[in-house]
Amino acid sequence: MSDYEFDAIVIGSGVSGGWAAKELTEKGMKVLMLDRGRMVEHGTDYPFEGTGAWEQPYRGDTPPALTESDYYASRYGGAGQTAVKDFMNNDRLNPYAIKDGPEFRWVRPGIVGGKSITWGRVSLRFGPQDFTANGQDGHGVDWPIRYDDIAPWYSYVEAYAGIAGSKEGLTHLPDGEFQPPHPMNVAEIWAKERLEKAIPGRKLIPTRVANMTEDKPEQGRSRCQSRSQCNRGCSFGAYFSTQAVTLPAARATNKLTLLADQVVTSLEYDPTTKKVTGVRTIDANTKVAKTYRSRIVFLCASAMASNQILLNSKLEGSDKSFANASGALGRYIMDHPMLTVFSGNLPQGVHADLIEYGRKPTGVYIPRFRNIDGQDPDADFVRGYGCQGGGHRDVANATGFGASMKEGLRKYGAWSVGFNVFGECLPYLDNTITLHPDKVDRFGVPQALFNVTYRDNERKMMTDAKVQGEKMMKAAGLVDVYAEERPHIPGDSIHEMGGACMGKDPRTSVTNKWNQLHDAQNVFVTDGSALSSTSCVNPSLTFMAFTARAADYAVKQVKAGVI
């Protein structure tokens, strides 16, 4: 298909990169996939899968001194668990300029597969309102596509990945190609029945997740075994990960070359052809630099890392990125504020004879209900939030010591139902990622510097969520209702997005409606960096859909000789 060693280079092997590799190889392209992390093979490299606490160092808790020195950001992604730590970035070895801007928690993985091994697996579609919001309320750049453009691609990735969920018929949280949902427990059913009766229109539904409830023998994957230890890796392949799903598919084509430990530092750009001609790498172990060449490049390094790579890809003789003719590169950085929490208990005695058998890898979800049909008259903010939670029954709290305490700890306390809120963050031009002027990492790459803050709209929204949350818990018949708004630190929800936002106008956006750089038509940016707004739902499923769609378009363009 081309004069290059590879038809395509995929940078990154997480949720987006894995899909890019699968789609491109299955469409006949010879693909090189690069990841800066170490190799993790499915099954064999999940050392703590299925281990008891007593079999884990420090019974599963990373020593705090080590967390503080080496995992100061990735601790917010699970590095405090010894079973997860080695999947995460070592922030001491691979730092960013965390001290030089307002606090931004950049949680990174350190492995092939990226965050697809440790992600939360919640898989929700953006709704039609999400693609029109920017254009309607004037924040950020209007999306160059609408829901109908992406809907078939959601179906495509859902069917393959295996998403469990219930069809609810909600316009703003569209249904998809679902396996049966994970069953609700008695506390969740209790809350659902009462909430939906007390507040007509309000919904409490099983969370839609990429943990399968039916086998996919054709992919060698089994349904969820209710261990809920997903972030240690799952040999059953019960949840979507690169290792379990997209990598085997790409490998089966015999068209994939996967190289771990390859740090992509920048892209080589030819201003005459307006194309990227090479991908510059440094081997993380040997420090040997190398440039790989291909006809097209899929940039899927994770939202912020893709920004960093683009920002570091300078026009010759300039300190300006080739991808930044618009001046929009690295702008509109977003995350979901998530630390409004609310909960309540079932009244004493209710379902006291019942407990949970097995561990469900998910819970329940209250879809967005604010500003759905136009602006709510009592809302002092635009857009909305969703609430993610679940019902549980924990061990009773036993006081004292001795045989009576031991006996007390054989009992369960009350059923509780609790949630945290994910709010939509508006795209702000001056919420940025830039390159630090002086600080570089051990590969000579300027460190990422974040200037990202939540503003008035996010604060008002999350305060409203606390009020509404308390109201809903009471309406659901729960007692001991508790609601709190904790400080929201950008990065916390690990849903960082933006910086290479899609738009129609090359003067105000970085990528076009096909995730293609306006400034280099052979580069497709398909991770979270290309999203023009965040919706309030967890975004990974959307990265999958955009990646599959862009790969389809890219291959057609290559075959047509356009790129």
Place this chain on the structure above:
Amino acid sequence: MAHDHNPLLDPQRLDRRSLLTGILAMVGGVAIAPIARAMQAGMDPGYTVEKPYMTDDQRKLTAAVSERIIPTTDTPGAIAAGVPAFIEMMLSEWYWQDERDLVMGGLTAINAFAQTTYGKPFAGATPVQQDAILTLAMDKQLTGAPADAFEHLRQMVIFGYYSSEIGCTIERVYLPVPGRYDGAYPYADVNRVFSS
């Protein structure tokens, strides 16, 4: 460095574990595996204290206190579950200095009170005397003990016990691969807590 050391990857430990399995097989295959392991558990807390932190007397004291907090009943207690060694390991390798001082300060005060009041170290006191001292500590009435010391110690014993193999598999019911989820399961069918 100690923090990077992964006991699971320690070949000596693996050898020791296989050896243990061999011994049990020789003794006879009739014992239920977790019970058999419990018999040995005092010898095998699941790790080695690499950087000893306590004197022998402090170890005896820690063991005695742990066993009173979670005693042997119809299931093994804290000593069988390896809790004392767990506490020493955590103090040595995991805790910050102020937390070490808190716990050791509490233990020291407990022992000093036993010596003064009963004329013998805590480990040598009767269970009734031991419980009286621990009750004082719990009520923050123990001379010389940091106020939060007992609660901290109590939490360490609880965590150490219920995260041990005995705690997870004998005291509680361990489901490594449940295979299904039931959100309306009768407690009466198990009468215990599921560990994870």
